[in-house]
Amino acid sequence: MSQAPRSARSFETIERADLHWLAKLALARIDAAFxxxxxxxxxxEGRLLGLCLCQGAADHYLEPAASDGVHDxxxxxxxxxxxxxxxxxRKPFTADFGRSKFGRSPLDPLRYEGRRVDVLxxxxxxxxxxxxxxIRRYLAEGRTASAKALRLKAAVMAWPPERAGEIIWRP
Known part of the structure; x- marks a missing residue:
């Protein structure tokens, strides 16, 4: 997938409260799937280890000044x-972050109010x-295409709430 242009990205800081909101959205999507x-x-049920913010948004959480911002x-x-x-x-579930400081992507064809959230x-x-x-072991040693792609960028715990913000992976 091609990278969104800089003008379509948000450079607002992702805070722990945002991680909690993302976790809430993801848990709702998982519940709906079940x-x-x-x-x-x-x-x-009862086997969820954790929810992690991954890819470019996780890199942005860790180093906003050095990141490419957030598309989704x-x-x-x-x-x-x-x-x-x-x-x-299955295909990823999507959710709408909703109105926030992150705005919305002008490139998002779903026309969400806010940024798209993909739940995988x-x-x-x-x-x-x-x-x-x-999760660290999966990222480090996993041989699946997902593990190989995920290990190229950061992963930050969003759930459980007491671990939100914990750095799980930094390439």
Missing amino acids: DKHPHKRALY FDIWAFFARRPEARLWN WRCIPAEGADAGEA
């Missing part, structure tokens, strides 16, 4: 893998590991 697939909810927000949900089950393949997820190995450590 409403449509109740058998998956039964398998994965990518929130990744990491679930503890169940060897006997799989989450379904992966099941990762987590046996005996702290949630942050399991």
Whole structure:
């Protein structure tokens, strides 16, 4: 995907309160997905390790002055893998950040009020590991296309709330 021009990006500072809002939006999208697939909810409820702000917005959170700004927000949900089950393949869910200091992208075809939030997820190995450590290990060692792409940019915890702002990955 091509990078949005500078004029379509926000350079406002992402604060911990913004991470909490992003987590709330992502949790609502995940809940809606499980409403449509109740058998998956039964398998994965209680297995959410963390929600991370990833990609360019995470880089911007860490170093706003050195970043390319924010076109959209990518929130990744990491679930503890169940060897006997799989989450379904799907396109990312999207949400509207809503009116905020970040404005909206003039390039967004969905015409959200605010910036688009993409919510994606992966099941990762987590046996005996702290949630942050399991996510770090996935980013460092994962051989999937997602892991390889995600490790190129930062990842910052957005949920659970007490860990919001924790740096999970810095390339």
